[in-house]
Amino acid sequence: AQSVTQLDSHVSVSEGTPVLLRCNYSSSYSPSLFWYVQHPNKGLQLLLKYTSAATLVKGINGFEAEFKKSETSFHLTKPSAHMSDAAEYFCVVTPISGGYNKLIFGAGTRLAVHP
Amino acid sequence: GAGVSQSPRYKVAKRGQDVALRCDPISGHVSLFWYQQALGQGPEFLTYFQNEAQLDKSGLPSDRFFAERPEGSVSTLKIQRTQQEDSAVYLCASSLRDRNTDTQYFGPGTRLTVL
Numbered sequence: 009a010q011s012v013t014q015l016d017s018h019v020s021v022s023e024g025t026p027v028l029l030r031c032n033y034s035s036s037y038s039p040s041l042f043w044y045v046q047h048p049n050k051g052l053q054l055l056l057k058y059t060s061a062a063t064l065v066k067g068i069n070g071f072e073a074e075f076k077k078s079e080t081s082f083h084l085t086k087p088s089a090h091m092s093d094a095a096e097y098f099c100v101v102t103p104i105s106g107g108y109n110k111l112i113f114g115a116g117t118r119l120a121v122h123p
Numbered sequence: 124g125a126g127v128s129q130s131p132r133y134k135v136a137k138r139g140q141d142v143a144l145r146c147d148p149i150s151g152h153v154s155l156f157w158y159q160q161a162l163g164q165g166p167e168f169l170t171y172f173q174n175e176a177q178l179d180k181s182g183l184p185s186d187r188f189f190a191e192r193p194e195g196s197v198s199t200l201k202i203q204r205t206q207q208e209d210s211a212v213y214l215c216a217s218s219l220r221d222r223n224t225d226t227q228y229f230g231p232g233t234r235l236t237v238l
Contacts, residue, residue, distance in 0.1 A: 040224055051127070052166070052214070052229040059224040098165050102223055108154055109223035110179065111216075113165030 010035045012099045014114035022122050027071075027086040029117045031099035034080065040109065041082045042100040043073055046116075052098070058082065069093070094121045125149065127230035129215050135236045136205045144200045144233045148217030155198050156227060157190055158214040166214055172198060173221050205237045 015030040033039060043055040056067025063075040073084045082099060096116045102109040128147045136142050148155050153174055158166035159182075169188070171179040174195035183190070187206075192198040202209055212232040218225040 044229075049231070051231045052216075054226050054228075057224070057226065108171055108173065108178070108221045109218070109225060109227070110156070110168050110171060111158075111166070111227060113158075113167070116163075116165050 010037075010039060010101045010112050012041075012101045012112060012114040014097075014099050014117050016117050017115065018118050018120070020120040020122065021089045023091055024088050027084070027089045027093065027119065029084040029097050029099075029119065031082045031084065031114060032080050033082060033099070033101045035101055039101045041073075041075060042102075042111070043067065043071070043082075043084050044098045044100055044113075046096040046098065048095075055084070055097075089119075089121045091121050091123065094119055127215055127217055127228050129213075129230040129233050131233060132231065133234050133236075135238065137238055138206060139204050141201065141203045142205055142235065144202075144213050144235070146198045146200070146215030146230060148196065148198070148215070149219075149228055150196075152217035152219050152228075154218040154221050154225065154227075155192055156216045156218075157198070157200050158216065159184075160212040160214055160232070162211070169200070169213075202235075205235075207237050210235055210237045 011034045013032045041058040044052045056065045058075045066072045099114040130145045155172040157169040160166040168182040172192040187203045189201045214232045216227040216229045218227045
């Protein structure tokens with residue numbers, strides 16, 4: 009069975025400082041991994057995805073994540089936080105084998121950005 | 124272009140009432156998913172359609188939940204005899220094909236409150 013664990017329910021950073029949102033996964037198969045962002049009253053938006061190509065994945069808005077199989081991790085980072093980054097972030101896994109991608113979400117990490 | 128739309132955006136129901144939630148996926152998208160997001164949690168998979176065929180309904184919490192997509196485009200999620208535990212945001216997502224690496228595009232959700 010597949011699952012993801014987001015290690016922090018809340019993260020608070022100052023504007024202009026680095027962001028690190030941690031995610032560990034569990035999967036019997038080689039997984040596809042995603043990060044989604046959810047702003048208040050808006051739909052989930054894909055930030056980036058890993059699908060067994062390059063282990064360092066670059067996404068939108070300056071975010072990136074590195075797939076580390078030995079650590080079963082897929083942490084999300086950004087060098088410099090912006091006020092507009094404040095939102096809920098979800099780490100997501102889906103098995104790479106088989107057909108359609110039933111997404112399995114983590115519990116989410118709420119990112120607060122302070123001036 | 125138009126994204127995934129859902130209606131109504133908000134629904135208040137008295138316990139025991141039936142409700143119907145609508146999803147309009149992106150035109151031409153083969154795959155359609157429903158998820159349930161309880162307050163403070165990540166979305167959880169409910170059901171999956173490939174065109175008009177419902178291939179996976181393993182996440183539906185009870186036989187009070189029913190989903191259909193009769194013409195392979197618009198989908199309706201129906202909840203009969205609503206209970207307070209059904210209160211959640213119901214999210215619809217679509218993807219172009221049925222591959223497990225395809226990006227899912229989410230609608231804004233329908234927030235259901237059962238009194």
